Amino acid sequence: MSLRITDLCIARGGIPVLEGLSFELAAGQALILRGPNGIGKTTLLRTVAGLQPPVSGIVEGGEDLIAYAGHSDGIKPTLTVTENLSFWANVFGAGSIAPALKAFDLETLQDRPAGALSAGQKRRLGLSRLLVTGRPIWILDEPTVSLDVKSVAMFADAVRAHLGQGGSALIATHIDLGLDSEVLEVGPYKAKPPAIEDFDGGFL
Numbered sequence: 001m002s003l004r005i006t007d008l009c010i011a012r013g014g015i016p017v018l019e020g021l022s023f024e025l026a027a028g029q030a031l032i033l034r035g036p037n038g039i040g041k042t043t044l045l046r047t048v049a050g051l052q053p054p055v056s057g058i059v060e061g062g063e064d065l066i067a068y069a070g071h072s073d074g075i076k077p078t079l080t081v082t083e084n085l086s087f088w089a090n091v092f093g094a095g096s097i098a099p100a101l102k103a104f105d106l107e108t109l110q111d112r113p114a115g116a117l118s119a120g121q122k123r124r125l126g127l128s129r130l131l132v133t134g135r136p137i138w139i140l141d142e143p144t145v146s147l148d149v150k151s152v153a154m155f156a157d158a159v160r161a162h163l164g165q166g167g168s169a170l171i172a173t174h175i176d177l178g179l180d181s182e183v184l185e186v187g188p189y190k191a192k193p194p195a196i197e198d199f200d201g202g203f204l
């Protein structure tokens with residue numbers, strides 16, 4: 001199981017943001033994406049996860065294997081923590097939610113409606129969902145937003161365990177997670193501005 005990206009060009013709002021990207025993500029490997037705000041990390045992750053098409057290039061190996069955690073937690077506020085996780089466990093055909101509750105220290109909060117959690121607790125719930133997907137490739141966009149130091153360590157442990165079981169992770173983050181991972185700086189892949197004669201075409 002490996003994800004292969006070849007000569008990828010990606011766009012947001014019809015304007016190319018990154019181009020010429022090629023990399024591979026193998027089983028057991030974490031790859032950290034770095035680059036300044038607005039360079040295109042979210043756009044890259046969305047494209048690799050199949051949420052938007054590339055302008056050109058190839059994304060191979062991710063079909064039905066990817067679990068994506070973006071900026072929005074996507075939790076259901078009127079359902080309890082347990083009900084949220086059980087819902088997703090049913091969607092993905094997973095078994096017990098107990099390991100996910102334990103890994104993200106949610107056991108004492110399990111009967112609380114998710115809408116009544118703090119921002120960091122909501123984020124922990126959103127991330128715990130990764131464990132009930134059973135999917136091997138995690139694509140994570142700024143996963144540590146709102147997390148305190150202890151929760152960041154908890155998250156890093158969950159990623160380490162996932163890698164140890166042969167999973168992989170592609171993570172956009174500005175912080176050091178302490179993982180044994182490679183780093184891909186995306187800045188050098190910034191797309192050249194469209195030629196002036198193509199400018200109007202970008203809006204059509």
Ligand SMILES: Nc1ncnc2c1ncn2[C@@H]1O[C@H](COP(=O)(O)OP(=O)(O)OP(=O)(O)O)[C@@H](O)[C@H]1O
Nearest residue numbers: 012013014017035036037038039040041042043044
């Ligand atoms: N819906 C949109 N329509 C048009 N342009 C957009 C849209 N969303 C984002 N952009 C632009 O696309 C570019 C890439 O944005 P993206 O969110 O991928 O960057 P990023 O590297 O993830 O940034 P950050 O580190 O701030 O999260 C930015 O210049 C941004 O302003």
